Amino acid sequence: MNVEINHLTKSFGGVRAIDDVSLAFPSGSLSAIIGPNGAGKTTFFNLISGAFIADSGEVLLDREDILQLSKTERMRRGIGRAFQVASCFPTMTVRANLMAAVTAHAGRWASLSHRFPSPGMRERADDVMEFVGLTDVADVEANILSHGDQKLLDIALALALEPKVLLLDEPTAGMGPDERWRMIERVRALWERRKLTLIFIEHDMDIVFKVASSIRVLCYGKVLAEGTPDQIRNNQAVIDAYLGAEENAT
Ligand SMILES: Nc1ncnc2c1ncn2[C@@H]1O[C@H](COP(=O)(O)OP(=O)(O)OP(=O)(O)O)[C@@H](O)[C@H]1O
Structure with missing residues (x-):
């Protein structure tokens, strides 16, 4: 199932958590969403699943706009979500x-x-x-x-x-290194066997670069970059805003 997001926006008070985001996730793709803390990643998932109501924009599922549908109706249309908790x-x-x-x-x-x-x-x-x-x-x-x-x-x-679209919010959070890789192998096998459109949020860059075929980087609610692991690894704006900071922190 194709997921297309157009000009999606959501503010909390003065904070634009998601700011005019447009992204496409083709049917059967495996994509990672990365970005610094507070970048808007979880909010983005909440807007797709219907947990939050967007201020404006479109969420198209196979070209049907589901933005006005409830969480339950979106689930019936094929959007599945696993939570951090x-x-x-x-x-x-x-x-x-x-x-x-x-x-x-x-x-x-x-x-x-x-x-x-x-x-x-x-x-x-x-x-x-x-x-x-x-x-x-x-x-x-x-x-x-x-x-x-x-x-x-x-x-x-x-x-x-x-589900036909599966959103995984930090599937490896809180795990040790071995358990992390076992989990991500399972996620990958799941994607291969079920032909899902799978989107996952992940902080561990080794995992992201190894597993995702396409990476989207959010920063302050906006799309900072998107591309293959190689394109993202070498993108100067991403290095400055996120990867450099990650390396300094480790
Ligand atoms: N329910 C809410 N009420 C008010 N502000 C919120 C709410 N949810 C998120 N925010 C704000 O929106 C911004 C984006 O938060 P979000 O949790 O989506 O970021 P994130 O990229 O998932 O961060 P993290 O990597 O730390 O999980 C933050 O400034 C956050 O404080």
């Missing part, structure tokens, strides 16, 4: 969480209150679980999962809704 039922097991998501997506809220789930729901929950690599912890309560597994559960919950 896990958004599951903490005292339910991994499998139960996924079955709830799959059942809700199938429009069978009523069957959530029944002891026995509808046929096929368990299989679909198990498929998603296997896909992200959570089968070993199927019967573990969500709140005692490792940090990495909680993030995988979050992604799995988004996948249970069968």
